[in-house]
Amino acid sequence: MNDTPSTAAWGKAAAGAHSTAGAPGPHGAVSDQRPLRLGTRRSKLAMAQSGQVAQAVHQLTGRPVELVEITTYGDVSREHLAQIGGTGVFVSALRDALLSHEIDFAVHSLKDLPTAQPDDLVLAAIPAREDPRDVLVARDGLTLETLPASSRNGVARIGTGSPRRMAQLNAWARSHGLEIETVPIRGNIDTRVGFVTDGELDAVVLAAAGLTRIGRIGEATQFLDADAVLPAPGQGALAIECLAVHQVHGTALAAQLAELDDPYTRVAVTAERSLLAALEAGCSAPVGALADLLADGQIVTEMRLRGVVGSTDGTTLVQLSTTGPVPSSSEEAVALGRELAAEMLDKGAAGLMGERAL
């Protein structure tokens, strides 16, 4: 499925890249100049976030970093994502390239990663996350509050292919006495914003982080409060993945990349993904989760975890929240996610997860 890799390089010594990358270097410091290969999808968003990580890894290691483009089935297929297997489609080709030593590391949007971690691979670093919220990109600078009144028949047509966004937008509109119609769309960020600029839809909902990374956050007309629309677990965070035991040029790459890890982001997204896993929900389930830190001035005091699951028509939402000490380990973060998921299941969450539900 991978086509011929093409490369772009960060840092010096890119010319010598192809013959030696990946081979264990016997000469200590000298081998540190040989390039690291970063596997990336071709999309504008993937290229933007891989480029940013490439810069950071170059600065960290002093080594050139070259981008190796990998085409995934999710990029090629025009079929609906659900029909070709959901979450894993964007990820598996990159993981295959890691396992076959074609690339040294990969960058994923954390929210697109399945919650189960393959044995031989590690999320070596989860850097500090971007704004995790969703945003509205609406015509004429409008917002959720102002859009319906100026739309045809008083009904704002809002594009999103995400059951999570549909459920929460519909519930929000219902509770505010406003009429919206959620219209299923898919495609990359440019395509989705295009539905608004070409007049086909009144608005679309997107992740702030994606728009920021491709330089289009200025087109957002409203940041959606997490109390109204809770983002997807892991939204706004990246994961840098590599082989667990891979030695590149005599150094354990995972240990080096770990310097880019942000411990607060890691515990937060670990709790969010644990909640998702414990609900036995996939990426297409209407589940939102967000862990955030509460601070007293500069001092972080507690972590709050919020979770939501709903019916896509917005008639039923199970929304819960818990606040406690900041987890001091991944195990504690996992436990927190599981506890909140168990409470959500008690309140009927399973019945809201479509055919996956019992």
Ligand SMILES: NCc1[nH]cc(CCC(=O)O)c1CC(=O)O
């Ligand atoms: N579902 C696709 C996807 N995967 C990651 C992002 C960007 C945001 C992020 O990294 O969390 C997006 C676009 C979106 O949801 O608008």
